[in-house]
Amino acid sequence: MKPPPFEYCAPRSLKDAVELLAADPSAMVLAGGQSLIPALNMRFAAPSRLIDIQHVEGLKGVVIEGGNIIVRAMTRHRELELNDEVFRANPLIRETMAHVAHVPIRNRGTVVGSLCHADAAAEMPSILLVTDGSVVTESPRGRREIPAADFFQFHMTTSREPDEIVVEAHFPVLPQGAGWAFEEFTRRHGDYAIAAVAAIVTRAGATDVVSLSACGVASRPIRLTVCEQIFAAQGFTDASFKAAGEAAKEYVTAPDDIHATNDYRRDLLASLVVRAVEKALTRSR
Amino acid sequence: MSRAKIRAKLPTKSADPTVDIELTVNGERVSAEVSTRMLLSDFLRHELGLTGTHVGCEHGVCGACTVLINGVAGRSCLTFAAQAAGCEVRTIESVANKDGTLHPLQEAFRDCHGLQCGYCTPGMIMNILSSFNSSAPLDLSDEGIRDIISGNLCRCTGYQNIIAAVRQAAKAMSLG
Incomplete structure (x- = not known):
């Protein structure tokens, strides 16, 4: 359980970091290291060089601007979780964060790092997706914004190009009066989700909007579009909850694994969708 | 050959x-x-x-x-x-004082029998001290303490005595 050898550099400016990454196709970016270092210790990854971005100027902190919570690359999970302004702007983040590993991991792990690692069962990618957020990358070709819907591609695979550093994640502020919920099932607290659902309910008279995402059930975090459409068309009735639960089952593509069978995950996801929407609904105004 | x-x-x-x-x-x-x-x-x-x-x-x-x-x-x-x-x-x-006397959290672990083999104890202590020093509110209910120590595995105690130790130490240190 020791990492393979690598070159290490700790640039001070984003320009230097971008150049270092562009110069070496098998280099990797190191932020908090809470996903990358286990992968190294288990020899799942063997980069030629690690570019530690903790000292890069301008990559720390959180700002709320233009309807977005802008989370810079070195922002630790715990920092975002405990930020009261962030809680007021998007309470879904704090509710979800309680499920992300444990406090000592959240103290060091970064939100952007988790998004880039893109574990299909990780919680934060699913939050970026349900809020219609995005990430911003920097490369020698300039800056680029990638919507969450295009960013997550497959298990541990994103649409980030090898020479791009993700410098920010943008989590939209929740609309006024929106209800939210994050419902997860794991066997032990802090584990990756066997299945989890994030829900946002925005009530606007005849045009209620329900946004739903799930993680742990497919090869990437997914939007449960069919379930969203059922609630939009039928409102919140016993029949619509039942129909949405049944529809959710069809999204489960994860094969049987050591944690759960495909059948079990299908039932689980149906229950979690119902629970999450019920809870979000009671919190909406 | x-x-x-x-x-x-x-x-x-x-x-x-x-x-x-x-x-x-x-x-x-x-x-x-x-x-x-x-x-x-x-x-x-x-x-x-x-x-x-x-x-x-x-x-x-x-x-x-x-x-x-x-x-x-x-x-x-x-x-x-x-x-x-x-x-x-x-x-x-x-963590202990220079003269060898124990920190209140270490005392509490001893008093409450919060360790047996002791392998997990240093990690437990450092993690709990971090929670004690955090700006986040300290929840001393059973559930809150379980959440604090949820990232530390102990194969001996069954955790009950560790929970008691955390509560006793927080009281001794006038926290929560």
Whole structure:
């Protein structure tokens, strides 16, 4: 359980970091290291060089601007979780964060790092997706914004190009009066989700909007579009909850694994969708 | 047929790339040249001889290697020594008073029988101290304490006595 050898550099400016990454196709970016270092210790990854971005100027902190919570690359999970302004702007983040590993991991792990690692069962990618957020990358070709819907591609695979550093994640502020919920099932607290659902309910008279995402059930975090459409068309009735639960089952593509069978995950996801929407609904105004 | 001879001459120096680091460990300035891939846990144990920090799983699950990095709990097995450059690291060796008398949290672990084999204890103590010092509200209900220690595995106690120890220490330290 020791990492393979690598070159290490700790640039001070984003320009230097971008150049270092562009110069070496098998280099990797190191932020908090809470996903990358286990992968190294288990020899799942063997980069030629690690570019530690903790000292890069301008990559720390959180700002709320233009309807977005802008989370810079070195922002630790715990920092975002405990930020009261962030809680007021998007309470879904704090509710979800309680499920992300444990406090000592959240103290060091970064939100952007988790998004880039893109574990299909990780919680934060699913939050970026349900809020219609995005990430911003920097490369020698300039800056680029990638919507969450295009960013997550497959298990541990994103649409980030090898020479791009993700410098920010943008989590939209929740609309006024929106209800939210994050419902997860794991066997032990802090584990990756066997299945989890994030829900946002925005009530606007005849045009209620329900946004739903799930993680742990497919090869990437997914939007449960069919379930969203059922609630939009039928409102919140016993029949619509039942129909949405049944529809959710069809999204489960994860094969049987050591944690759960495909059948079990299908039932689980149906229950979690119902629970999450019920809870979000009671919190909406 | 004779088997190949075991290599008689081992290299005296690692071929690993190295990095110079300077950091504070338990209040003392330390500078060293370390392999880039040296984990903070190995640096503390093998280079500084601070063997109170225990190593269990080396992939962040068990919590035995938890230390304070700039005042907050972190896994030393998921941190490179190079990343800790410029940081203030505190290990279990810094918790008791200089005269050997125990910290109230250590006292509470002893009083409540919060340990048996003791392997997880240094990580538990550092993690709990981090929670005690955190700006986040301290929840001393059973559920709250379980959440605090949820990232530390103990195979002996069944956790009940650790929960009692955390509560007793928080009371002794007038917290919560």
